[in-house]
Amino acid sequence: MSRLRTVLIAVMSLVVLTACSGAGDGSSRELTVWIMGDSSDRFQELVEPFSARTRIRVETVAVPWDSIDQKFTTAVASGKGPDVLQIGLSKLRAYTRSGALLDLAGPTLKGHPGLAARGFVDRTALSGGHASSVPWSSDTRVLFYRSDILAAAGITEPPRTWEQVRADAKVLTARDGGGYGFFIPQWDSALPVIMTWSMGGDIVDAHRRIDFGDPAFRRAVDLYTGLYADGSVPADGDFDQVQGFVSGATPMLVSGPYLAGAISEAAPELAGRWAVAPIPGDVTHTSLLSGSHLGVWRTGHDRDAALRLLDFLSEPRTQLAWYRLDGQLPAVRSALDEVRHAAGPQAAVYAGQLSEARPLPQVPDWDSRTGKALLDALNSIVLTGADPGTALRELSAATRGTSAS
Amino acid sequence: MSRQIIPYAFIAPAMLLLLAFGVLPIAVALLVSLTDLDLAGLGDWAGAGYVGLDNYRSLLADSAFWQAMANTGVYTVLGVPAVVVTSLAVALLLNRSEGRFFRALRAFYFVPAVTAIVAVSLVWGYLYNTQFGLLNHLLGVAGLPPVRWLTDPALVKPSVAVVAVWRGTALNIIIFLAALKAIPREYLEAAALDGASELRRITSIVLPLLRFAIVFVTVTTVIAWLQIFDEPYVLTKGGPLGASTSVSLFLYQQGFSSGRFGYAGAGTLVLFLVIAAVTLLQVRARRLDAS
Amino acid sequence: MRADSRATTAVVGAVLGVGALITAFPFFWMVSGSVKPRSEATGHPPGLLPHEPTPEYFAQLFGRLDFAAHLLNTCVLVLIGMAGVVITAMAGYGFAKFRFRGRGPLFFLVLATMMVPVQATMIPTYLLLNGVRLTDTLLGAALPTLVSGFSVFLFRQFISTVPTEMIEAARVDGAGEARIFCRIVLPVCRPIMAVQLVLAFIGSWNSLLWPLIIADDQRHYPLSVGVSLLNRQIATNPSLQMAGATLMVVPVLIVFVFFQRSIVRGFTLSGLR
Numbered sequence: 001m002s003r004l005r006t007v008l009i010a011v012m013s014l015v016v017l018t019a020c021s022g023a024g025d026g027s028s029r030e031l032t033v034w035i036m037g038d039s040s041d042r043f044q045e046l047v048e049p050f051s052a053r054t055r056i057r058v059e060t061v062a063v064p065w066d067s068i069d070q071k072f073t074t075a076v077a078s079g080k081g082p083d084v085l086q087i088g089l090s091k092l093r094a095y096t097r098s099g100a101l102l103d104l105a106g107p108t109l110k111g112h113p114g115l116a117a118r119g120f121v122d123r124t125a126l127s128g129g130h131a132s133s134v135p136w137s138s139d140t141r142v143l144f145y146r147s148d149i150l151a152a153a154g155i156t157e158p159p160r161t162w163e164q165v166r167a168d169a170k171v172l173t174a175r176d177g178g179g180y181g182f183f184i185p186q187w188d189s190a191l192p193v194i195m196t197w198s199m200g201g202d203i204v205d206a207h208r209r210i211d212f213g214d215p216a217f218r219r220a221v222d223l224y225t226g227l228y229a230d231g232s233v234p235a236d237g238d239f240d241q242v243q244g245f246v247s248g249a250t251p252m253l254v255s256g257p258y259l260a261g262a263i264s265e266a267a268p269e270l271a272g273r274w275a276v277a278p279i280p281g282d283v284t285h286t287s288l289l290s291g292s293h294l295g296v297w298r299t300g301h302d303r304d305a306a307l308r309l310l311d312f313l314s315e316p317r318t319q320l321a322w323y324r325l326d327g328q329l330p331a332v333r334s335a336l337d338e339v340r341h342a343a344g345p346q347a348a349v350y351a352g353q354l355s356e357a358r359p360l361p362q363v364p365d366w367d368s369r370t371g372k373a374l375l376d377a378l379n380s381i382v383l384t385g386a387d388p389g390t391a392l393r394e395l396s397a398a399t400r401g402t403s404a405s
Numbered sequence: 406m407s408r409q410i411i412p413y414a415f416i417a418p419a420m421l422l423l424l425a426f427g428v429l430p431i432a433v434a435l436l437v438s439l440t441d442l443d444l445a446g447l448g449d450w451a452g453a454g455y456v457g458l459d460n461y462r463s464l465l466a467d468s469a470f471w472q473a474m475a476n477t478g479v480y481t482v483l484g485v486p487a488v489v490v491t492s493l494a495v496a497l498l499l500n501r502s503e504g505r506f507f508r509a510l511r512a513f514y515f516v517p518a519v520t521a522i523v524a525v526s527l528v529w530g531y532l533y534n535t536q537f538g539l540l541n542h543l544l545g546v547a548g549l550p551p552v553r554w555l556t557d558p559a560l561v562k563p564s565v566a567v568v569a570v571w572r573g574t575a576l577n578i579i580i581f582l583a584a585l586k587a588i589p590r591e592y593l594e595a596a597a598l599d600g601a602s603e604l605r606r607i608t609s610i611v612l613p614l615l616r617f618a619i620v621f622v623t624v625t626t627v628i629a630w631l632q633i634f635d636e637p638y639v640l641t642k643g644g645p646l647g648a649s650t651s652v653s654l655f656l657y658q659q660g661f662s663s664g665r666f667g668y669a670g671a672g673t674l675v676l677f678l679v680i681a682a683v684t685l686l687q688v689r690a691r692r693l694d695a696s
Numbered sequence: 697m698r699a700d701s702r703a704t705t706a707v708v709g710a711v712l713g714v715g716a717l718i719t720a721f722p723f724f725w726m727v728s729g730s731v732k733p734r735s736e737a738t739g740h741p742p743g744l745l746p747h748e749p750t751p752e753y754f755a756q757l758f759g760r761l762d763f764a765a766h767l768l769n770t771c772v773l774v775l776i777g778m779a780g781v782v783i784t785a786m787a788g789y790g791f792a793k794f795r796f797r798g799r800g801p802l803f804f805l806v807l808a809t810m811m812v813p814v815q816a817t818m819i820p821t822y823l824l825l826n827g828v829r830l831t832d833t834l835l836g837a838a839l840p841t842l843v844s845g846f847s848v849f850l851f852r853q854f855i856s857t858v859p860t861e862m863i864e865a866a867r868v869d870g871a872g873e874a875r876i877f878c879r880i881v882l883p884v885c886r887p888i889m890a891v892q893l894v895l896a897f898i899g900s901w902n903s904l905l906w907p908l909i910i911a912d913d914q915r916h917y918p919l920s921v922g923v924s925l926l927n928r929q930i931a932t933n934p935s936l937q938m939a940g941a942t943l944m945v946v947p948v949l950i951v952f953v954f955f956q957r958s959i960v961r962g963f964t965l966s967g968l969r
Contacts, residue, residue: 032912032913037925038760038925038926040914040925041760059913059914060914061911061912061913061914062914062925063908064908064921064924064925066924067905067908067909067924069661069662070661070818070905070908070909071908071909073444073447073661073664073819074818074819074822074909076444076447076448077447077448077819077822077823077826078822078823078826078831079448080826080831080912082912094444094664095444097443097444097445098444098445098447098448098664099445099448099449099452100448186556186644186645187642187644234535234536235553235556236534236535236536236553236556237553237555237556237644237645238530238533238534238535238536238555238556239534239535239536240534240536240537243536243537244536247537249536265734265933266734266735266737267735269735365662365663365664367662368658368662368663369663376646376647379645379646380646383556383558383645383646384558384646409796411794411873412790412794412795412796412799413790413796414790414873415786415787415789415790415794415873415877416786416787416790416791416802418783418786418787418843419783419784419786419787419843419848420787420802420805420806422783422839422842422843423805423806423809423843423845423848424805425821425824426809426817426821426824426839426840426841427805427808427809427812427817427845428805428808428809428812429820429824430812430816430817430819430820430821431808431812431816433819433820434816434820447819495712495715498708498711498712499712501704501705501708502705502708502709506709506713507709507712510712510713510716512949512952512953513716513717513719513720514715514716514719514720515949515952516719516720516723516945516949517719517722517723518898519898519902519945519948519949519952520722520723520726520941520945521902521920521923521941521944521945522902522904523923523924523937523940523941524722524726524937524938524941524942524944524945525722527726527729527934527937527938527941528722528725528726528729528938529722531725531934532722532725571719571722576895579891580891583887583888583891586887603701603704617853621853625810625846628810628811632813632814634814634815652813653813653814653815656813656815656816657815660815661815661818666819669815669816670816673813673815673816676813677811677812677813677816680811680813681808681811684811
């Protein structure tokens with residue numbers, strides 16, 4: 001028993017020690033920042049000049065992508081959150097509505113000129129009645145293509161219109177050795193929306209409500225289902241896009257800059273045999289504007305310090321430094337222009353595409369409701385042979401009236 | 406110390422923890438299920454309103470919920486017999502010998518229980534992958550067409566269930582082994598002397614003595630499978646088209662991803678009642694069976 | 697007859713061996729994947745063994761993670777988990793060997809906790825831990841899963857097979873209740889203890905959800921959370937993740953191999969045969 005007691009005492013003292021060590025000294029100013037994924041070390045490096053200048057310490061906490069919902073929800077429930085947090089764009093509206101974030105509209109931002117809406121790529125971000133975040137990094141979608149495989153099939157230029165995409169995909173699918181022409185990720189709810197935009201339409205009506213009745217959306221559906229009907233895209237939902245592109249099974253696809261990193265890492269020898277091009281389009285070449293924002297916790301203890309950090313992070317210099325450290329495209333216009341002119345042909349395509357990109361409609365819950373309904377409808381047509389008319393009527397019924405402010 | 410309080414002193418620490426982290430949450434779920442609590446209401450409880458049984462009404466009218474219920478039923482029907490039979494069979498075989506080789510094998514059978522869920526999703530996702538996976542590669546070598554293990558709505562449930570069976574047997578093998586060790590050797594030796602064959606010794610001595618262990622493993626396995634979450638979550642996120650969504654996963658999506666806590670609370674309570682009813686039925690059936 | 701039986705054992709051994717290889721195949725795949733260079737990991741057709749094994753991903757893992765701090769946190773969690781086994785044994789003893797008012801309903805509550813869907817418990821549990829100021833402590837991260845109805849039930853079942861006379865005899869000799877529990881009940885419980893300790897070890901070693909939710913500070917993350925940070929949103933690096941997963945599994949396997957002897961020995965010592 002005495003051994004057991006020793007163990008118990010040891011455990012308890014360790015627990016107490018660990019509990020106390022987190023308390024800190026409390027005298028200096030300190031901010032806690034939640035950063036997604038594994039880039040917290042790089043973020044810490046990024047804010048060093050800020051801490052040196054302002055004597056405000058920044059404590060970065062990395063939150064795994066998979067767990068942000070639990071972490072945020074429990075923080076809202078207890079009212080105990082970080083001072084500043086990174087927010088994926090698809091979560092923005094839900095998090096704003098939770099009331100946990102500081103309202104950044106109007107007077108709050110006085111004295112922080114760097115945070116004015118006009119400086120950002122996404123001008124809509126800080127407008128409207130309840131802005132609760134500032135843009136932090138940009139992301140978009142472009143066309144990736146294997147120039148070697150396209151050339152071997154007699155295609156010298158990447159397709160500029162969806163019509164060409166479909167034709168080229170057919171040619172590529174028919175090439176010797178099998179494979180496909182294009183790839184549609186079955187989990188990507190943005191692609192059909194991008195297709196709708198580039199057909200000259202929208203999925204939001206004049207009253208800012210979701211509306212899948214636009215003729216351009218119907219054309220986008222025909223394109224989406226047509227690619228499947230042609231046999232130009234793999235029907236397996238678990239198809240790996242990196243592997244598909246590297247192996248050449250799918251020599252064209254639409255994806256974001258992160259894919260370029262994954263390709264270079266997986267197959268450095270492929271350099272020069274693939275390239276990126278702007279999103280194809282029949283009417284426009286509009287792509288998706290996504291990325292992440294930064295929000296301030298409403299009940300945080302040092303609002304002034306949090307806003308000063310936001311100000312620092314929105315400086316073009318900082319944004320460029322982050323692009324170099326982490327590869328995330330800037331959300332600030334002037335920094336993005338610099339990337340466009342100075343960072344090589346690929347980055348120029350991304351930056352150029354960002355000047356013709358728009359965010360998904362800000363519905364209450366894109367990922368698990370509106371976007372999911374859209375994907376379910378399209379996938380039921382192409383995978384289970386559901387009647388398109390019925391599937392689209394159900395989609396309209398399920399989403400009609402969803403506000404998209 | 407008064408004699409009456411002794412038992413309470415022994416059970417108090419565990420009881421407190423169980424009440425706080427097991428019983429209280431279901432009471433909270435009951436209360437929340439009568440409100441329209443969402444993410445905003447969570448920060449400021451005044452924002453949540455009483456809605457009576459509305460959540461239950463819309464839940465019972467929600468085809469996605471029924472799909473999840475049906476999927477969970479399929480999982481349970483496929484998985485529980487597989488887990489119980491496999492783990493019992495492996496335990497019986499492992500118990501044949503105390504040799505080094507047999508003891509070493511136990512570690513192999515225990516591997517799935519200790520494998521982190523991240524690894525489970527990576528490795529099995531790879532094995533099942535339609536285009537680049539090992540299973541389809543082997544099928545290809547044998548001249549057979551590829552199979553869409555995780556993306557065919559009809560196949561996805563069995564595929565996910567296989568992974569859950571793989572993970573679920575390890576612990577039950579240990580429980581059965583422990584129960585087998587507790588059977589007095591004399592019984593078996595006496596029967597062997599009487600000329601009973603090995604199969605006969607197993608069916609007429611070992612299995613009846615394992616009755617309790619079998620019931621225990623069956624009941625706990627049923628409870629676990631009615632709550633199946635990890636495997637569909639990491640392998641398919643519930644897809645394709647909801648074909649692999651379990652009730653637990655559905656509740657998680659409604660609660661944490663969509664912030665509909667009232668709705669998820671109602672679903673939680675329904676799932677809890679279903680599990681309780683199924684468990685009671687089983688226990689009662691065993692009792693009738695025994696008398 | 698003997699030769700016949702030996703032949704059967706050999707056949708059974710062969711069958712079990714094949715089964716074991718199939719069961720453990722994903723594990724071998726994980727280990728082999730953790731040392732495959734990136735080009736091989738995404739190669740097709742899949743190679744079973746790496747052609748040019750590389751320690752690169754383990755090096756990356758140690759470089760990116762604050763390994764020592766994470767490991768220390770994990771060890772504290774494991775130790776608390778072990779203490780939980782003692783609490784559970786106490787409850788099992790209380791339910792097995794005492795008759796008291798409310799025993800039936802209380803035990804029913806214990807069983808009912810097994811039926812509560814885990815996803816439902818998260819928010820109430822967090823609010824409770826926050827209320828008693830246990831957030832951002834490892835104790836808070838360990839408490840929600842410290843005791844389970846399943847384990848209490850197992851202990852009660854096991855202890856009810858212990859002859860009551862042993863306990864009564866000690867009581868007649870004037871031993872105190874705590875002494876009886878420590879000197880008689882716990883030693884007899886060895887086999888079930890071994891099983892429970894292994895379970896508690898695995899549970900706390902792999903526990904991911906609560907340590908993550910409870911921690912306000914990255915320094916309080918255990919290894920499991922540290923490894924899950926490597927999981928990128930879309931573009932993943934399979935080799936790095938395999939290395940992380942391998943790092944997590946191997947210690948558990950060592951503990952199991954070590955403990956399984958004491959499980960077996962526990963049975964021979966328990967006097968139950």
